[in-house]
Amino acid sequence: xxxxxxxxxxxxxxxxxxxxxxxxVQANRDIDLSVPRGTIHGIIGENGAGKSTLMSILYGxxxxxxxxxxxxxxxxxxxxxxxxxxxGIGMVFQHFKLVQNFTVLENVVLGAEDGRLLRPSLxxxxxxxxxxxxxxxxxxxxDALVEELSVGHQQRVEILKALYRRADILILDEPTGVLTxxxxxxxxxxxxxxxxxxxxxxxxxxKLREIMEITDNVAVMRRGEMxxxxxxxxxxxxxxxxxxxxxxxxxxVDKAPARxxxxxxxxxxxxxxxxxxxxxxxxxxxxxxxxxxxxxAGVAGNGQTQLLEILGGYAEPGSRLSGEIRLKGQKLxxxxxxxxxxxxxxxxxxxxxxxxxxxxxxxxxxxxxxxxYQDAPEFRNGxxxxxxxxxxxxxxxxxxxxxxxxxxDLAAKSFSGGNQQKIVVAREVERNPELLLIGQPTRxxxxxxxxxxxxxxxxxxxxxxxxxxxxxxxxEIMALSDRIAVMFDGRIMGERLPGEATxxxxxxxxxxxxxxxxxxxxxxxxxxxxxxx
Amino acid sequence: MDFATVLQILDSAVRLMTPxxxxxxxxxxxxxAGVFDIGLEGKMxxxxxxxxxxxxxxGSAWLGLLAGIAGAAAMAGxxxxxxxxxxxxxxxxxxxxNFLASGLTVLLGQKIFGLGGxxxxxxxxxxxxxxxxxxxxxxxxxxxxxxxxxxxxxxHTLLVYVAFAxxxxxxxxxxxxxxxxxxxxxxxxxxxxxxxxxxxxxxRYGAVMICGVLCGIAGAYLATGISAGFVKEMTAGRxxxxxxxxIFAKWRPWSALxxxxxxGLMEAVANRFPDLDLGFVTVPSMFMNALPYILTVIILxxxxxxxxxxxxxxxxxxxxx
Numbered sequence: 001x002x003x004x005x006x007x008x009x010x011x012x013x014x015x016x017x018x019x020x021x022x023x024x025v026q027a028n029r030d031i032d033l034s035v036p037r038g039t040i041h042g043i044i045g046e047n048g049a050g051k052s053t054l055m056s057i058l059y060g061x062x063x064x065x066x067x068x069x070x071x072x073x074x075x076x077x078x079x080x081x082x083x084x085x086x087x088g089i090g091m092v093f094q095h096f097k098l099v100q101n102f103t104v105l106e107n108v109v110l111g112a113e114d115g116r117l118l119r120p121s122l123x124x125x126x127x128x129x130x131x132x133x134x135x136x137x138x139x140x141x142x143d144a145l146v147e148e149l150s151v152g153h154q155q156r157v158e159i160l161k162a163l164y165r166r167a168d169i170l171i172l173d174e175p176t177g178v179l180t181x182x183x184x185x186x187x188x189x190x191x192x193x194x195x196x197x198x199x200x201x202x203x204x205x206x207k208l209r210e211i212m213e214i215t216d217n218v219a220v221m222r223r224g225e226m227x228x229x230x231x232x233x234x235x236x237x238x239x240x241x242x243x244x245x246x247x248x249x250x251x252x253v254d255k256a257p258a259r260x261x262x263x264x265x266x267x268x269x270x271x272x273x274x275x276x277x278x279x280x281x282x283x284x285x286x287x288x289x290x291x292x293x294x295x296x297a298g299v300a301g302n303g304q305t306q307l308l309e310i311l312g313g314y315a316e317p318g319s320r321l322s323g324e325i326r327l328k329g330q331k332l333x334x335x336x337x338x339x340x341x342x343x344x345x346x347x348x349x350x351x352x353x354x355x356x357x358x359x360x361x362x363x364x365x366x367x368x369x370x371x372x373y374q375d376a377p378e379f380r381n382g383x384x385x386x387x388x389x390x391x392x393x394x395x396x397x398x399x400x401x402x403x404x405x406x407x408x409d410l411a412a413k414s415f416s417g418g419n420q421q422k423i424v425v426a427r428e429v430e431r432n433p434e435l436l437l438i439g440q441p442t443r444x445x446x447x448x449x450x451x452x453x454x455x456x457x458x459x460x461x462x463x464x465x466x467x468x469x470x471x472x473x474x475x476e477i478m479a480l481s482d483r484i485a486v487m488f489d490g491r492i493m494g495e496r497l498p499g500e501a502t503x504x505x506x507x508x509x510x511x512x513x514x515x516x517x518x519x520x521x522x523x524x525x526x527x528x529x530x531x532x533x
Numbered sequence: 534m535d536f537a538t539v540l541q542i543l544d545s546a547v548r549l550m551t552p553x554x555x556x557x558x559x560x561x562x563x564x565x566a567g568v569f570d571i572g573l574e575g576k577m578x579x580x581x582x583x584x585x586x587x588x589x590x591x592g593s594a595w596l597g598l599l600a601g602i603a604g605a606a607a608m609a610g611x612x613x614x615x616x617x618x619x620x621x622x623x624x625x626x627x628x629x630x631n632f633l634a635s636g637l638t639v640l641l642g643q644k645i646f647g648l649g650g651x652x653x654x655x656x657x658x659x660x661x662x663x664x665x666x667x668x669x670x671x672x673x674x675x676x677x678x679x680x681x682x683x684x685x686x687x688x689h690t691l692l693v694y695v696a697f698a699x700x701x702x703x704x705x706x707x708x709x710x711x712x713x714x715x716x717x718x719x720x721x722x723x724x725x726x727x728x729x730x731x732x733x734x735x736x737r738y739g740a741v742m743i744c745g746v747l748c749g750i751a752g753a754y755l756a757t758g759i760s761a762g763f764v765k766e767m768t769a770g771r772x773x774x775x776x777x778x779x780i781f782a783k784w785r786p787w788s789a790l791x792x793x794x795x796x797g798l799m800e801a802v803a804n805r806f807p808d809l810d811l812g813f814v815t816v817p818s819m820f821m822n823a824l825p826y827i828l829t830v831i832i833l834x835x836x837x838x839x840x841x842x843x844x845x846x847x848x849x850x851x852x853x854x
Binding site (some may be wrong): 083101111113118 | 730
């Protein structure tokens with residue numbers, strides 16, 4: 001099938017038979033890819049499908065074991081990033097590669113200086129930035145420190161870096177993961193502008209919506225192989241999802257209507273001022289009933305983490321707390337860090353960051369499956385741990401949760417992200433807690449595991465348990481929640497029912513604007529886009 | 534206290550702060566590039582030994598200086614190899630260098646000179662002589678300015694002037710050159726430098742070797758400027774004091790000048806007034822001598838405000854997958 005934009009001229013980038021193995025793992029197998037000039041090309045695939053490896057090869061981080069790279073029809077050897085830059089390739093990484101305490105100007109110039117002295121380089125860059133800002137809606141204050149910029153603006157700096165190096169081909173790796181909907185819209189406007197100027201853009205994402213919205217063509221990767229390359233206009237989200245996982249997946253979660261029971265968690269006027277004196281929570285009121293999932297949507301960093309930590313019993317040391325938390329009518333102590341007491345009271349917790357808080361990465365799976373409950377009677381043998389019982393329990397959980405490889409003696413760090421998450425979820429869900437706190441349940445998890453984890457969360461709900469779900473993935477919140485609360489700047493901006501909420505509506509709340517509260521005719525200013533420009 | 538005494542103390546402070554300043558700037562280059570260096574002490578000690586030995590053997594302070602630089606640079610290369618190429622722990626590598634220098638200097642000294650680890654005393658051209666700046670004697674009668682110029686500014690060895698000149702030079706290199714920009718970047722976020730197509734390894738080696746050269750000058754000054762030969766453990770913790778000064782200075786060159794002056798001044802006061810009589814109590818000399826070290830502990834314990842080290846400091850750079 002001919003790709004959109006392929007009109008006789010040589011493709012901007014062509015890959016032929018790229019192979020790359022890390023030890024026994026074949027990360028890329030015989031990859032062919034052709035990206036027509038002046039188009040936006042999506043690359044989609046599950047985690048570990050080999051997208052990032054492929055792009056790292058293109059940017060000179062790895063050398064392919066075999067294969068050929070052609071830029072503008074000519075074969076090039078990309079030995080390092082410098083060679084990639086010379087070939088006109090720019091990369092915007094998922095985790096920005098910026099120096100936090102440098103100015104925007106210094107970051108842009110770094111590595112692309114004109115000579116040994118800085119001043120002439122900085123002066124030229126200043127002029128160049130002004131021109132690029134006007135041309136592509138990439139306004140950023142050149143003298144602002146990067147650490148003072150919003151995430152959206154930092155991303156603009158990354159794009160400016162690439163353009164300053166005269167990149168014709170721009171690769172963006174999961175660019176919207178950290179953006180508000182408004183920021184993401186702005187980014188897409190920028191990308192369309194770049195495309196109109198004849199630049200070629202490669203967009204790596206796992207969000208089908210973005211692929212459908214902005215790309216001309218899309219390539220699908222699965223387990224290191226390129227399984228399809230199609231025109232976006234001629235495919236559908238369901239078809240792409242199927243290609244990604246190799247089987248049909250339900251994008252919509254099947255769930256029975258909730259049958260809410262008595263309230264399990266009641267939070268009243270919860271406030272938290274952290275050790276640095278920043279007010280993180282500004283009066284949170286929440287109710288979760290038995291048999292109900294309350295989803296908390298919001299851009300990361302608006303107090304969700306603090307809320308989960310306080311409910312989980314490990315508020316940041318040195319922080320000041322006030323308000324009231326009741327579990328089944330029983331008041332819980334606010335201060336003090338006692339995660340164990342919370343667990344005993346019946347609160348299970350799947351933390352947002354599984355690697356830092358959910359697991360001990362160097363410990364084995366069976367040890368990790370018992371953490372937090374290692375003093376439970378069935379795991380104890382007098383003063384000692386009953387390792388045999390724990391291992392037996394772990395083996396059962398590994399089987400029931402289809403954790404792969406099914407080896408309880410493997411260190412947690414040896415599992416893939418999805419399987420690591422399954423270990424944590426198995427540990428918390430199988431205790432059948434009164435209340436499950438679950439933060440970013442499927443961050444960095446492949447579609448198969450997402451589906452599985454979602455089903456387990458719903459099963460817990462259907463068993464009459466309360467679930468507090470925090471996620472930055474709006475799709476996930478909308479699919480799972482029985483009620484949706486949106487957090488912004490330490491407050492609950494509003495609550496919606498999933499049936500009646502639109503993404504636009506929620507997006508406004510996430511950006512701190514209550515559309516129902518806005519006076520008619522007034523243009524809503526979105527704080528998230530204002531940033532530190 | 535009269536004006537002449539004040540001048541004498543300040544003059545002595547300038548001499549005593551010179552090795553500290555050089556070592557502090559040495560550490561500044563290394564740590565700004567993200568390589569922590571607690572081996573300043575060992576590098577200085579090694580340089581003091583090699584410079585004194587070569588100066589004695591050749592009778593030339595200049596060859597001694599070169600040997601000092603070579604000695605410290607060899608140790609710096611070792612630190613680079615361990616902590617950059619092999620991505621080892623920078624603190625452990627630094628500790629190892631301190632021990633290595635401490636043992637090796639005495640062992641070689643005893644083997645070569647048989648003086649219990651000392652080198653023979655240096656004299657004449659084997660030491661750096663004091664330089665009298667032009668017009669120093671002519672200006673001496675001018676009140677205030679004259680003595681300051683003649684006593685305080687004039688009459689130091691060349692290496693003292695080198696050390697002071699290094700301060701503006703370092704500032705200029707850090708903030709006005711491409712190398713400086715990259716150096717600061719690699720200490721904050723090496724990935725930013727790497728993705729910009731610049732070699733992290735080469736930059737860090739560059740910084741570590743500059744650190745070695747400056748430590749070499751510091752060590753040579755100790756053995757052939759301030760003293761007349763090498764004595765066992767003659768650095769006496771100056772490398773660690775320089776490290777404290779570096780933290781105190783928050784890794785900035787001009788502040789390093791101020792911080793090392795403070796330490797030099799304290800040492801000078803202790804030397805001038807071994808038993809400081811405050812009228813109601815006499816401060817014992819042990820306490821006076823311990824002052825710089827006490828200040829070091831206070832600084833390292835964080836009593837002088839929060840110093841934020843370069844963010845990537847202490848971390849070997851590994852490319853992300």
